[in-house]
Amino acid sequence: GAGVSQSPRYKVTKRGQDVALRCDPISGHVSLYWYRQALGQGPEFLTYFNYEAQQDKSGLPNDRFSAERPEGSISTLTIQRTEQRDSAMYRCASSRLLGLAGDSYNEQFFGPGTRLTVL
């Protein structure tokens, strides 16, 4: 399909390991968002990009979390030295128009998420 895809869909890792989560946005979408969603809660904003530029990373919990989108398309969210509290669903979304420090009127299309479990 032509939707947002994420990989892997499930990731189980041991505490202290690094993980990289990948997001493939809808082709042509210029804005890309990363969220973390705990069970029974709404998505929690982490960071977002317009093209390859990271616009807002205020939602990243700490410096173990980083994200990049070097060519303005695929993005990678990296968590270093994972901890059990990092276990969650990590969702990516993309939108066609520029995210004006928030999503303004732009509809965000969400991917299926990566379920991260840190043992």
Place this chain on the structure above:
Amino acid sequence: KNQVEQSPQSLIILEGKNCTLQCNYTVSPFSNLRWYKQDTGRGPVSLTIMTFSENTKSNGRYTATLDADTKQSSLHITASQLSDSASYICVVSPTGAGKSTFGDGTTLTVKP
């Protein structure tokens, strides 16, 4: 701090019945409010979006209302179907610099 509160947390109704979900927010300055439907195991999908000047928006059997003065929104589902079983998330976006705030959602279960 910008907040979005949704109620009820969960709701069970019989197929064919109507229901109304509530969303109260403190996000300011307000730009727009969006309702998402999130099926189990899937990402959220946008149902409706309303700006300050709009007080109602429909999408099939879904009708959203907005009262920007009281900072309240509702999502009314008419003649519910089993496929309406999902989590419904209210998202409020501010103007200018600021990220959207997501509510925790209302989990709706429609039973036959």
